[in-house]
Amino acid sequence: MADNPARTAVTGFYEAHPISEMQIMDKMRADGVDLDALTQDVLQNYDQDHYGGTAANDALAHAAGLDRDVRALDICCGLGGPARYMAAKYGCRVTGVDLTSSRVVGARNLSRMTALDGLVDFTVGDALDLPFADQSFDAAYSQEAFGHIPRKDRLISEAVRVVRSGGRIAFTDILATATTTTETRARLSDGMAFNELVTMDEYTTRLESGGCELVGAEDLGAEWREILLKRLKMYRSLEGQTVGRFGQEHFDAWDSIYAFFVDQFRTGELSGGRIVAQKR
Numbered sequence: 558m559a560d561n562p563a564r565t566a567v568t569g570f571y572e573a574h575p576i577s578e579m580q581i582m583d584k585m586r587a588d589g590v591d592l593d594a595l596t597q598d599v600l601q602n603y604d605q606d607h608y609g610g611t612a613a614n615d616a617l618a619h620a621a622g623l624d625r626d627v628r629a630l631d632i633c634c635g636l637g638g639p640a641r642y643m644a645a646k647y648g649c650r651v652t653g654v655d656l657t658s659s660r661v662v663g664a665r666n667l668s669r670m671t672a673l674d675g676l677v678d679f680t681v682g683d684a685l686d687l688p689f690a691d692q693s694f695d696a697a698y699s700q701e702a703f704g705h706i707p708r709k710d711r712l713i714s715e716a717v718r719v720v721r722s723g724g725r726i727a728f729t730d731i732l733a734t735a736t737t738t739t740e741t742r743a744r745l746s747d748g749m750a751f752n753e754l755v756t757m758d759e760y761t762t763r764l765e766s767g768g769c770e771l772v773g774a775e776d777l778g779a780e781w782r783e784i785l786l787k788r789l790k791m792y793r794s795l796e797g798q799t800v801g802r803f804g805q806e807h808f809d810a811w812d813s814i815y816a817f818f819v820d821q822f823r824t825g826e827l828s829g830g831r832i833v834a835q836k837r
């Protein structure tokens with residue numbers, strides 16, 4: 558996989574992200590969790606890197622039709638929190654793919670610790686060039702990641718390609734709105750590797766022209782505004798750890814861009830959405 562500026566920005570951003578395998582382990586240790594007897598019930602409180610925690614996974618699982626007969630793909634799986642949750646709760650097999658290799662290593666390690674590695678597996682790969690044959694999966698889902706990825710036509714066509722006819726594609730993402738300015742896009746691209754934010758309509762149009770029927774499109778902006786204020790507080794509570802790992806300058810830059818990002822949910826320049834489609 559050759560590097561390009563968008564990919565390098567994403568992997569750089571996630572290699573220095575406040576949430577990491579090490580931070581999850583440190584937090585569990587600090588909370589007195591017995592790491593030699595780690596269970597999914599406990600880990601799921603620490604390893605979800607999206608908005609709305611496990612309830613958001615349930616909403617996506619229902620939308621994507623996950624059950625024990627399903628083989629699902631988690632596109633941009635991060636540390637594998639949602640994949641483990643879906644496998645443990647719904648009995649499906651899940652393959653996760655992510656661009657950032659340390660995320661994939663963390664996903665594998667955490668899955669081994671909870672003995673879920675028989676139901677989930679993880680691969681380094683680009684969502685724009687998925688390393689899977691056509692129609693390999695019954696369903697594909699993703700959470701809070703597509704905003705990092707340019708060329709949405711290619712992103713959607715790859716997701717559609719690897720899902721069987723009649724299978725579901727369900728995802729949540731940060732959305733641009735009619736008022737998102739060029740300056741805001743540039744700042745979020747530089748600071749958070751959001752390489753291409755699009756509106757709900759742009760996603761639904763692309764899915765329909767890419768061979769899918771639209772099943773649902775729900776605006777989550779108001780819900781996420783509250784969640785993001787709490788997340789900003791949580792990141793600020795990790796200042797000591799983040800400074801220890803990456804330095805004060807990194808923390809200050811992170812804090813400034815994250816506060817700006819969260820504020821755009823108040824100004825209306827950003828929103829969020831859950832989009833569900835079925836391949837024809």
Ligand SMILES: C[S@@+](CC[C@H](N)C(=O)[O-])C[C@H]1O[C@@H](n2cnc3c(N)ncnc32)[C@H](O)[C@@H]1O
Nearest residue numbers: 606607633634635655656657683684700702705
């Ligand atoms: C906010 S995290 C979400 C992780 C996971 N979905 C979760 O909810 O816990 C976004 C993830 O997208 C991944 N990502 C970004 N661009 C990608 C691409 N082009 N292909 C694959 N993964 C990508 C990042 O490496 C990161 O792990």
